[in-house]
Amino acid sequence: xxxxxxxxxxxxxxxxxxxxxxxxxxxxxxxxxxxxxxxxxxxxxxxxxxxxxxxxxxxxxxxxxxxxxxxxxxxxxxxxxxxxxxxxxxxxxxxxxxxxxxxxxxxxxxxxxxxxxxxxxxxxxxxxxxxxxxxxxxxxxxxxxxxxxxxxxxxxxxxxxxxxxxxxxxxxxxxxxxxxxxxxxxxxxxxxxxxxxxxxxxxxxxxxxxxxxxxxxxxxxxxxxxxxxxxxxxxxxxxxxxxxxxxxxxxxxxxxxxxxxxxxxxxxxxxxxxxxxxxxxxxxxxxxxxxxxxxxxxxxxxxxxxxxxxxxxxxxxxxxxxxxxxx
Amino acid sequence: xxxxxxxxxxxxxxxxxxxxxxxxxxxxxxxxxxxxxxxxxxxxxxxxxxxxxxxxxxxxxxxxxxxxxxxxxxxxxxxxxxxxxxxxxxxxxxxxxxxxxxxxxxxxxxxxxxxxxxxxxxxxxxxxxxxxxxxxxxxxxxxxxxxxxxxxxxxxxxxxxxxxxxxxxxxxxxxxxxxxxxxxxxxxxxxxxxxxxxxxxxxxxxxxxxxxxxxxxxxxxxxxxxxxxxxxxxxxxxxxxxxxxxxxxxxxxxxxxxxxxxxxxxxxxxxxxxxxxxxxxxxxxxxxxxxxxxxxxxxxxxxxxxxxxxxxxxxxxxxxxxxxxx
Numbered sequence: 001x002x003x004x005x006x007x008x009x010x011x012x013x014x015x016x017x018x019x020x021x022x023x024x025x026x027x028x029x030x031x032x033x034x035x036x037x038x039x040x041x042x043x044x045x046x047x048x049x050x051x052x053x054x055x056x057x058x059x060x061x062x063x064x065x066x067x068x069x070x071x072x073x074x075x076x077x078x079x080x081x082x083x084x085x086x087x088x089x090x091x092x093x094x095x096x097x098x099x100x101x102x103x104x105x106x107x108x109x110x111x112x113x114x115x116x117x118x119x120x121x122x123x124x125x126x127x128x129x130x131x132x133x134x135x136x137x138x139x140x141x142x143x144x145x146x147x148x149x150x151x152x153x154x155x156x157x158x159x160x161x162x163x164x165x166x167x168x169x170x171x172x173x174x175x176x177x178x179x180x181x182x183x184x185x186x187x188x189x190x191x192x193x194x195x196x197x198x199x200x201x202x203x204x205x206x207x208x209x210x211x212x213x214x215x216x217x218x219x220x221x222x223x224x225x226x227x228x229x230x231x232x233x234x235x236x237x238x239x240x241x242x243x244x245x246x247x248x249x250x251x252x253x254x255x256x257x258x259x260x261x262x263x264x265x266x267x268x269x270x271x272x273x274x275x276x277x278x279x280x281x282x283x284x285x286x287x288x289x290x291x292x293x294x295x296x297x298x299x300x301x302x303x304x305x306x307x308x309x310x311x312x313x314x315x316x317x318x319x320x321x322x323x324x325x326x327x
Numbered sequence: 328x329x330x331x332x333x334x335x336x337x338x339x340x341x342x343x344x345x346x347x348x349x350x351x352x353x354x355x356x357x358x359x360x361x362x363x364x365x366x367x368x369x370x371x372x373x374x375x376x377x378x379x380x381x382x383x384x385x386x387x388x389x390x391x392x393x394x395x396x397x398x399x400x401x402x403x404x405x406x407x408x409x410x411x412x413x414x415x416x417x418x419x420x421x422x423x424x425x426x427x428x429x430x431x432x433x434x435x436x437x438x439x440x441x442x443x444x445x446x447x448x449x450x451x452x453x454x455x456x457x458x459x460x461x462x463x464x465x466x467x468x469x470x471x472x473x474x475x476x477x478x479x480x481x482x483x484x485x486x487x488x489x490x491x492x493x494x495x496x497x498x499x500x501x502x503x504x505x506x507x508x509x510x511x512x513x514x515x516x517x518x519x520x521x522x523x524x525x526x527x528x529x530x531x532x533x534x535x536x537x538x539x540x541x542x543x544x545x546x547x548x549x550x551x552x553x554x555x556x557x558x559x560x561x562x563x564x565x566x567x568x569x570x571x572x573x574x575x576x577x578x579x580x581x582x583x584x585x586x587x588x589x590x591x592x593x594x595x596x597x598x599x600x601x602x603x604x605x606x607x608x609x610x611x612x613x614x615x616x617x618x619x620x621x622x623x624x625x626x627x628x629x630x631x632x633x634x635x636x637x638x639x640x641x642x643x644x645x646x647x648x649x650x651x652x653x
Contacts, residue, residue, distance in 0.1 A: 079446065125628065129635050134389065134446060135585040139627030142572055146621025153617050260450055273447050304451040308441050 025270040029285040036292050054176045058168075058246060060291030061180040062087075062239040063258055067265045068191040069232040071283055074266055075195075075208045076225055077275025078133035082122060083236045084258035085144035090114045090240035092148040095157025095250040104164045111241040112234060118144055119233015126229065127222035133229075141259070148252040157250040168246025180242055187235075192280040204228070208275030265290050336582065336594045343601050350608040357611050364488065370603035371496035372551050372558070374596045376570070377577035378503050379544030381595045384578055385520040386540050387587030388438065388445030393548050394570035395456035396430040398562075401552030402460050405469040405562035408478045416477050423553040424546055430456060431545015435538035445541075453571070460564050471560035482558040492554055499547065504592050516540060520587035569620075576623055577602055580630045584638065602626070 040047045047053075066083050073080050093114045094107045102110070118140070126136050170179050195201040206214040207221050215221045244250055269286035271278030351358040376393055383390045404423040407414060430452070437448045471479060482492035507513040518526040519536045527533055556562045581598030583590030605626070606619060 125632065129632055131631055131635050132585055135579070135631050136628060138572065138575060139624050139631060141624065142569075142576075142620055142627060143624025146619070146624050149617040150615075150621050153615065257454075260454055263447075263450065267447065273444050301451070301455060304437060304441075304443060304448065304455075308437075308443065 026279075026282045026285060029269070029282055029289065033285055033289050036289055040292055051176050054171075054178060054181070056292065057181050058178060060287065061178070061184050062243045062246075062255075063262050063265065064184050064287040064291070065187060065239045065242070066232070066235050066258075066262050067269075067283060067287055068187055068280075069228065069235045070262055070266045071191070071195065071269075071271055071278060071280060072204055072228045073133075073232055074263075074271050074273060075204050075275055075278050076228060077208045077211065078126070078225065078229075079263065079273075080119075080122065080133065080137050080229065080232050081259045081263070082118070082137040082141040082144055083232065083262060084255045085141045085148070086115050086118045086233055086236035087240040087243060087255040087258065088148040088252060089118055089144040090237045091244045091250040091254050092151050092157070092252065094241070094244055095160075096151065098160050098164070099157060104161050104166075107161070107164055108167075108241055111244070112237045115237020115240060116230055116234040119236065120226070120230040122233065123226040123229025127226050145252065148254075152250070152252045158248065160244070160248055164245050165248065166245070168242045168244070180246075183242075188280065188284060195280055200224070205276060208272075208277070210276075261290065336591060336597055339581065339594065339597045339601060343597065343604060346601075346604055346608065350611060354611045357608065362607065362611075364490075366600070366603045366607050367493050368490055368558075369607070370599045371492045372555055373573055373577055373602065374599035375496045375499045375547055375554075376544075376551050377574045377581075377595045377599050378499065378592055379547040380571075380574040381578050381581075381583055381590055381592065382503075382507070382516055382540040383445065383544055384575075384583050384585060385516055385587055385590050386537060387520050387523065388537070388540070389449065389575070389585075390434065390541065390544055391446065391449040391571045392430070392434060392453040392456055393544065393574055394567040395453045395460070396427060396545060396548045397552040397555060397570060398460045398564070398566040398568075399430060399456045399463070399552070400424075400426040400549040401556035401566055402463055402469070402562045402564075404553040405474065405478075405556045406463065408475055409469050409473045412475045416481055419478065420550065420553055424549040427549015427552060428542055428546040431548065432538065432542040434545065435541030438541060439534040439537040457564075457568075460566075464562070464564055466564065468561060468563040469556075474557075474560060478557055479560050482554050492558060495550070495554065499550075500592060500596060507592060512536070512539065517588065520589070522588075572623065572627075573602065576627045576630075579627055579634060582634060584634065585631060 037048075070080065070083070090111045094111045097107055097110050122133075122137055122140055125131065125140075126133050166179065168180065171177055172179055172182055195204065203214070203219045203224055206217065206219055207224060211221050240255075243255060247254075265286050266278075266283055267273055268290065269278070269283030271283065347357070356362065376397065380390055380393060400423040403426050404419050407419055407422065434445075434448055434452055437443050437452075438445050482490060482495075484491045486494070507516065515526070515531045515536055516539075518529070518531050519533055523533060552567075555567060577598040578590065578595055579585060579598070580601055581590065581594030581596070583595060583598075602623070605622065609618060609622070610616070
């Protein structure tokens with residue numbers, strides 16, 4: 001879209017009609033969100049209840065926290081499908097430590113550290129050998145969860161310190177706002193600022209649009225990709241802490257299949273799977289859309305529709321007003 | 328001779344011999360002919376579906392939905408057999424192949440016509456097809472006593488000590504060897520993977536090729552679905568979860584380049600056989616089956632790194648040869 005706009009002179013851009021604002025992806029997402037809310041509140045009168053709304057967020061905030069760094073990964077033109085396995089791995093390590101009598105603070109450190117290490121390992125192999133991210137994370141997805149299975153087998157860790165339950169189960173003060181939700185919004189502000197207001201964010205977009213050109217412009221492409229993969233691991237570790245704390249136990253199949261939902265969320269939020277395009281507001285709306293819609297088939301359909309819609313919209317849009325000029 | 332050693336298939340073959348030697352040194356029963364028949368049976372379905380996956384990866388795509396479409400076509404075959412035991416077995420086979428072709432062509436259409444990247448398409452259809460399996464069976468499963476004798480015994484019938492399951496997979500291997508190496512479309516598949524733009528300039532229909540590989544892979548998967556359900560005499564909603572990973576693993580171990588353009592059927596079959604041998608050897612030397620997943624992941628990453636490093640070296644060698652000749 002950017003490329004096409006730059007061809008036009010400014011006057012034409014200012015002429016953007018109301019129709020075109022409606023066609024913007026975030027606005028469409030808002031409409032979808034409102035429709036989901038209307039359907040849900042028709043299905044159950046208790047849906048719009050304040051306490052219920054707040055408690056529903058427990059089900060998807062952990063995924064949302066991983067979706068934030070995943071925006072960066074996908075804008076870079078990469079993908080990480082090992083995130084759910086990193087959750088399992090971190091959770092198993094925390095379980096082992098807890099069994100050995102480590103206190104809550106130590107558990108948090110272990111969770112964050114093992115997540116970051118796993119993410120760093122992904123990024124290292126991808127950038128060092130120049131292998132597509134999909135291939136490496138496909139392997140590590142199986143490796144990380146496999147290690148969880150090796151350690152746990154068919155057993156489960158259930159002994160966690162009482163204070164560890166705070167992260168996934170407690171509310172802020174006497175309000176009914178979950179700690180997780182507040183943490184998510186703080187992280188969303190941080191990630192949004194980095195993506196849209198810093199040079200680091202601009203570099204990420206540059207890499208996604210043309211990594212060769214970015215490299216020749218002096219952007220340390222591989223180092224930035226490595227950092228992003230490590231941060232994705234860090235956030236997966238954080239999600240693992242929240243999830244383990246919430247359900248109070250660890251099994252090797254914990255968070256199975258989450259990678260699909262996380263990637264769907266990001267793509268539905270308007271981030272181009274080919275890289276170079278996207279913004280954080282769309283993803284935040286889509287987090288809440290998918291969060292209130294928990295069905296397998298619907299998630300799959302949404303994913304495919306989300307990718308198809310921009311193509312369809314391009315055809316529906318009024319010609320010659322938003323850059324659909326013949327070259 | 329030097330060229331032979333540079334061939335990945337040959338190296339893999341040597342490596343397999345090495346493992347067989349190592350394991351049989353510790354447990355001699357590994358070398359029994361019965362054990363090898365078991366390994367062949369275990370890898371037959373994997374190598375068939377891996378060939379479908381090979382064609383897609385060669386064009387530069389990937390299919391993550393094979394596990395789900397295998398489960399869907401297998402479940403349909405089992406339910407058909409349960410409620411209409413009178414339907415002859417070859418009709419059931421044809422129907423499950425048809426269902427597979429249909430599921431594959433949906434993938435193919437989305438990739439070629441709607442231009443959705445294969446990874447996203449198949450990630451989506453993976454959960455759609457798996458969801459349809461749940462819808463179809465309603466959470467229950469079809470177990471052995473609900474299937475007819477003919478249905479259950481089909482993959483088990485043996486001739487000269489080898490089961491029909493293995494014969495079917497050998498047939499598929501030969502068919503696709505001919506298709507990929509000796510037909511025009513087969514060569515075009517490699518052409519597309521080598522260079523998408525160049526292949527279109529020489530007149531290859533990219534959309535057609537993409538549609539064909541996904542549909543063919545679906546067809547193979549459909550057949551495999553029937554064989555799977557009949558062999559294990561059970562159709563569940565969890566059938567073949569994670570199977571897509573194994574097929575991709577067989578491909579990368581067999582030297583298929585994940586970015587497309589290169590890879591051979593012999594390599595993929597050896598790759599599948601390699602995985603079969605490793606799993607079998609693990610059980611033989613009393614390693615817990617919980618290790619399987621971790622080892623599979625490790626092998627995938629290791630094989631991809633080896634492939635990439637060797638690719639780079641071969642390219643350098645080619646460049647050096649060319650400059651030498653000039």
